């Protein structure tokens with residue numbers, strides 16, 4: 001099977017520039033510098049490269065949103081915040097193939113006429129930030145970053161910037177505020193970052209994996225990349241499978257690989273020979289699936305058709321015997337903790353969800369609590385500055401729609417049938 | 423008691439200033455530096471960082487308190503942070519947190535009387551494929567079991 005990113009990840013030395021170049025690394029940058037910026041953007045459009053950060057926006061289209069006027073400098077910000085529970089793929093790229101990312105950044109920057117770029121990496125990833133910083137230093141040394149890159153006249157400065165513990169900073173406008181040294185409060189849109197972003201300058205924010213795909217696209221062509229995936233979702237995806245499976249880990253598979261096959265063939269099936277109870281398919285915010293729903297192609301459109309999302313590629317496998325109320329309670333505690341508090345529906349709503357789900361799990365649920373949860377969700381969705389409120393409401397709704405009997409039983413029996421534990 | 427950066431931290435601060443078009447963008451990195459230098463982000467550290475950047479201490483405090491990684495209060499020499507989010511929970515994180523709390527004799531949020539360990543529960547560490555996971559200071563420990571946690575903590579004790 002063709003791989004775009006992980007081909008040499010088993011090789012520990014690949015994180016160093018010499019080994020990376022030994023496998024043809026930075027040849028794509030050389031090639032890109034001989035192309036026109038528009039030509040590069042065209043290839044990325046042809047590749048059907050969809051953003052890997054969660055929303056799946058077409059990268060080439062986003063790149064086209066920068067103003068044509070070049071009088072103001074622009075900024076490329078790399079989203080390495082990786083905070084969505086169940087997601088752990090960008091960490092692998094940064095630890096095992098940091099130069100793939102740096103080369104992708106350099107190519108994108110050239111295409112976008114950007115001379116200033118930052119990798120915003122979550123603060124907890126101390127080791128990965130160090131590996132990246134070393135790789136950035138190597139790339140400067142070798143002339144792939146800095147002034148007059150490879151004699152092309154193109155300049156690019158790249159800096160690794162560490163966050164400090166806040167899920168919300170993965171949201172692009174929050175990330176921009178955080179990069180500017182502020183609290184990570186999301187901004188009201190418009191203006192969109194492409195018009196007014198970091199330091200008041202036009203800004204593109206892309207996920208780590210999105211940019212790491214770019215060198216391969218330049219080397220092999222957009223059409224080849226597109227052909228690896230499905231119609232509107234080109235290439236491969238790094239899919240992180242976690243929870244109760246025999247072989248948890250990150251698997252690079254063509255977009256559109258069957259979800260059941262991902263869980264059973266690649267990740268080795270459910271741990272301890274148990275039956276499957278549920279799957280959260282694309283990070284904690286994405287609507288949960290029942291076992292009878294997982295025979296589906298794992299790509300953006302196919303997942304949307306069944307009412308969920310491939311999101312950030314984090315597949316969370318929940319085995320039989322798990323209390324779904326307790327599982328939801330863990331998620332609701334998380335969102336209540338991470339709401340930045342700017343919008344009333346989100347601040348209050350996440351607090352309510354935490355409280356109501358918590359009391360149901362504690363055996364103190366009241367008649368009408370399930371309807372109350374759904375009501376709170378309705379009042380949260382689509383009414384806030386950023387999508388965190390929706391991200392909290394979607395799991396709550398879907399857990400109830402699909403596992404309603406467990407909630408009713410907790411309330412009816414006034415206790416957790418699973419003994420308040422996982 | 424006022425505090426000040428060492429020469430190396432001072433040099434790092436000067437280097438940081440060259441990386442951004444705006445001085446205030448260095449607030450997060452400088453708070454990381456301050457925490458490394460002073461052990462935690464004390465009131466004095468806030469005043470010091472504010473002075474370095476020529477902004478009000480209230481502003482620096484407002485930023486510092488937004489982010490969970492800046493400790494505004496002292497923590498133990500080893501900050502044991504166990505992930506309690508979904509993938510880790512499915513593989514026994516709650517149980518491990520209870521185990522460590524029992525072993526150290528502190529509740530989550532607490533510090534051992536000798537100042538060696540602080541125990542915290544944290545949200546997803548972005549390492550769900552090797553759950554359960556904890557972070558102790560800068561380092562991740564993955565695929566945890568009771569026995570492996572015991573070995574790690576005994577080695578640090």
Ligand SMILES: Cc1cc2nc3c(=O)[nH]c(=O)nc-3n(C[C@H](O)[C@H](O)[C@H](O)COP(=O)(O)O)c2cc1C
Nearest residue numbers: 051052053079081082083170171172206207210387
């Ligand atoms: C609450 C929230 C958290 C997010 N966290 C991340 C994250 O950790 N990493 C990421 O790449 N995108 C995250 N996103 C999506 C970003 O806002 C943005 O869409 C993405 O970085 C764009 O890059 P892409 O188009 O390459 O996917 C998050 C969005 C929301 C609403």
Ligand code: SF4
Nearest residue numbers: 340342343346384386
């Ligand atoms: S939706 Fe929630 S997290 Fe997003 S800006 Fe509003 S309060 Fe903050």
Ligand code: FES
Nearest residue numbers: 505510546547550
């Ligand atoms: S859920 Fe524990 S590391 Fe992600």
